[in-house]
Amino acid sequence: MKNVFIFIVAFVITLLLLEVYLQQSEVSALSVTKNDDILGITLKSDRRLIFFNEGFYIGGINQYGYYGEGYPPYKNDNTIRIALVGDSYVESHQLFDRYSFRKILEKNLQRNFKKQKIEVLNFGMSGFNLNDDYCYYVNFVKKFNPDFVLFFVSNEDFDSTSTSDRRPQCYLNNDSLKIDYSFNKKRNYIHRKKTAWFRGKSILMGWIYKAKLLIKTSYVCEIFFDKFCSKDYKWKQNSESKKDVHKISKVIKAIITKVKKSKNTYFVGKEPLSIVIKEYLQRERKNFISLANIDKKKYHFWKVSGKYGHWNFEGHKEVGRQLTDTLSIIIKNYLSQRKNIHN
Amino acid sequence: MLFNSFIFFIFLGIVLPLYYISTRNVKKIILLVASYIFYGYWDYRFTSLLLISTIVDYFVSLSLEKENNLLKRKKLLLISMFTNLGILGIFKYYDFFIESFSSFAELFGSNFDYLHLNIILPVGISFYTFQTMSYTIDVYRKKMHATKSFMDFALFVSFFPQLVAGPIERASNLLPQISKLTIPRKEQIKKGTVLIVFGLFKKVLIGDTTGRIVDHIFSQPHLYMSVELISALILFSIQIYADFSGYSSIARGTAKLLGVELMKNFEQPYLSRNITEFWRRWHISLSSWLKDYLYISLGGNRKGKSRTYVNLMITMLLGGLWHGASWNFVIWGGLHGVYLAIHKYSLGNKKIVKRNYHYDNPKGLIGFISKTLLTFILVLFTWLFFRATTFTIAFDFINRIIHWHSSEFALRFIKITFTFLIMIILFDCFEYKTGHHTFILLLKSKPIQYAVIVAMFLVTFLFMFHTKPLPFVYFQF
Numbered sequence: 001m002k003n004v005f006i007f008i009v010a011f012v013i014t015l016l017l018l019e020v021y022l023q024q025s026e027v028s029a030l031s032v033t034k035n036d037d038i039l040g041i042t043l044k045s046d047r048r049l050i051f052f053n054e055g056f057y058i059g060g061i062n063q064y065g066y067y068g069e070g071y072p073p074y075k076n077d078n079t080i081r082i083a084l085v086g087d088s089y090v091e092s093h094q095l096f097d098r099y100s101f102r103k104i105l106e107k108n109l110q111r112n113f114k115k116q117k118i119e120v121l122n123f124g125m126s127g128f129n130l131n132d133d134y135c136y137y138v139n140f141v142k143k144f145n146p147d148f149v150l151f152f153v154s155n156e157d158f159d160s161t162s163t164s165d166r167r168p169q170c171y172l173n174n175d176s177l178k179i180d181y182s183f184n185k186k187r188n189y190i191h192r193k194k195t196a197w198f199r200g201k202s203i204l205m206g207w208i209y210k211a212k213l214l215i216k217t218s219y220v221c222e223i224f225f226d227k228f229c230s231k232d233y234k235w236k237q238n239s240e241s242k243k244d245v246h247k248i249s250k251v252i253k254a255i256i257t258k259v260k261k262s263k264n265t266y267f268v269g270k271e272p273l274s275i276v277i278k279e280y281l282q283r284e285r286k287n288f289i290s291l292a293n294i295d296k297k298k299y300h301f302w303k304v305s306g307k308y309g310h311w312n313f314e315g316h317k318e319v320g321r322q323l324t325d326t327l328s329i330i331i332k333n334y335l336s337q338r339k340n341i342h343n
Numbered sequence: 344m345l346f347n348s349f350i351f352f353i354f355l356g357i358v359l360p361l362y363y364i365s366t367r368n369v370k371k372i373i374l375l376v377a378s379y380i381f382y383g384y385w386d387y388r389f390t391s392l393l394l395i396s397t398i399v400d401y402f403v404s405l406s407l408e409k410e411n412n413l414l415k416r417k418k419l420l421l422i423s424m425f426t427n428l429g430i431l432g433i434f435k436y437y438d439f440f441i442e443s444f445s446s447f448a449e450l451f452g453s454n455f456d457y458l459h460l461n462i463i464l465p466v467g468i469s470f471y472t473f474q475t476m477s478y479t480i481d482v483y484r485k486k487m488h489a490t491k492s493f494m495d496f497a498l499f500v501s502f503f504p505q506l507v508a509g510p511i512e513r514a515s516n517l518l519p520q521i522s523k524l525t526i527p528r529k530e531q532i533k534k535g536t537v538l539i540v541f542g543l544f545k546k547v548l549i550g551d552t553t554g555r556i557v558d559h560i561f562s563q564p565h566l567y568m569s570v571e572l573i574s575a576l577i578l579f580s581i582q583i584y585a586d587f588s589g590y591s592s593i594a595r596g597t598a599k600l601l602g603v604e605l606m607k608n609f610e611q612p613y614l615s616r617n618i619t620e621f622w623r624r625w626h627i628s629l630s631s632w633l634k635d636y637l638y639i640s641l642g643g644n645r646k647g648k649s650r651t652y653v654n655l656m657i658t659m660l661l662g663g664l665w666h667g668a669s670w671n672f673v674i675w676g677g678l679h680g681v682y683l684a685i686h687k688y689s690l691g692n693k694k695i696v697k698r699n700y701h702y703d704n705p706k707g708l709i710g711f712i713s714k715t716l717l718t719f720i721l722v723l724f725t726w727l728f729f730r731a732t733t734f735t736i737a738f739d740f741i742n743r744i745i746h747w748h749s750s751e752f753a754l755r756f757i758k759i760t761f762t763f764l765i766m767i768i769l770f771d772c773f774e775y776k777t778g779h780h781t782f783i784l785l786l787k788s789k790p791i792q793y794a795v796i797v798a799m800f801l802v803t804f805l806f807m808f809h810t811k812p813l814p815f816v817y818f819q820f
Contacts, residue, residue: 003790010794018802025762026755027552027806048755056559058752098751099566207805214809223808226350304562313566 090124104320542592
């Protein structure tokens, strides 16, 4: 019994010391998400993050609960604030924030508009679709009083009928757009909420949780049996794989209609959008910004990891440049309209 | 297959029980088959090179054993050297020399790019060719008798724990053990297990994790700031040490589980007080190979002072080239050669104190720390050329450090680097003080021993479970 007790104590102490090592060396990051009964899975404030996938990201979540530099909800009249809403492409966890299109856009616009303060806020969330984007915009992004909102979309967003049981979801109730918050009563969400404290305090607990998730997927075979199970990763031109999107779901149409009523909201195509979608947006007179040639392989290849994936350094530069050109005109018109109104 | 992959442990889980229950001869067959499966897992075609090297050196050494005529003995030795160095030369250095020659020829308007063959480098080729050559040279020098057993010799060449990244074993150590294979003693199993756990921890949770940062920064140094670059360089020095010494520990541990003792390849090299001591503690199997079969063959220090320095430089330049077919490795070797020559010159007739340092007073400790720190900085500078794949990258690095660029992540990078440094220094300090790589077994309390080992294994296992294993840095050599 004495030996068992000594073993347990020594085991726990060793684990605690290793936990300190893992946290200080940032081998992995503590969980950066929390469970909000309105927002669903959202970001914790003041959290550090280190991330390796195609690229290498080091940064964190600011005190206001979004990525990058922290600008408070309140802004003064001389500030032009642009909110970027979207998925992992907006999140930009493949490179340091200093090279992200968010920062490039902010710097370039500041150079073009010296009399105003330009703030570009990153509300990107990995895995979000347009449904998630809208709910996030209504419940969180709006609080920061953005002058312009850019929703980054892909073809998939428009005919997507997939829903999440961890976030609020839009639905139609007699042609009226509503948000369903029943996710916070679902088993998955409740379970996550119960385990959140451990995952937020311990990297090891986070790893155990991830391991449990992986065991449920087919990746276990690849982990244990290596090349006998591994899948080949091939580059797929986004537009090639999704060019056949012919319909837009009713919920998405309702979201677009609702968003249309807010001034200065734009949809930015992360990839070439299908003709059906483009025509629909034009018919609805929805502000749309197309990013030319951004689906090219050269903007998606990551030398170090040898993978294709999100926009690389050149991709971010190109997106930053194109958005600067477009938004400079938009902001110029906006400022002159504002001036006319004041006069 | 990688030591830090689950498939390796599944493989070991099959080989070990079969090995334990078999008779001696069957043990050899099992190990030989397992070794070829292990090597063929990367690419089955390259097992043919392993076989060619084995067959040639087996028959050459048998002939050397019988032959007394000096000229004929030299010819036989040349056959072995020609075969092994020929295989190495073609698969490792052919494209490098064509590229270098082509670059030179372009100055005169010619182009030889069409001669490029884009040959795939077989894993571990530098290690096993050196290992077989050492055997043949020892037989030639009559330091040992040639083995008559082809099975024993084939197993000596292909022994899977050390096949692909060393230690480069001497036949005088490994062959007798192979000829008398037995099941391991209880002590060997304990030490073997600890070495595997420690090695995996070092490789996975220090080597791989530092490597992730290093790879990104070294690939595009112009995108990073000065503190980030310095951190990357220090992290690389940690990565290569943790990675390689971790691998060597796993190799030794696995061999112990088979009842075989392999040589130690590292003895806390970053605690060296001077560069000569560094080379007695770093990659010991290679440095001793270079000393015994290259430096001494060139004449060593027996042909006057100037010739000694020339021999030293040649050895270190070729030692650099052994690491990779690239001029930056030659520069790395050359820098070490210069350091060693300067240190040798400064010593005059004094000898180096070889063993562990014992300090009696604070002044002694300060002296020890300052000497190890200086040696570390000198070695750190050479790692820049070792890791940078081109001169442009190396000079970009230096340029961005000299022309200081501040970073918003400076404190964070310093903290990360410091944490990794402390972890690797802890391992080294315990080994240094105790003289044992399995220092945990010196604790009197067995429950504490088991608790630490189990905890370290569990954490390493969890990390391995959700990250893709990175290959060993030295696999590329």
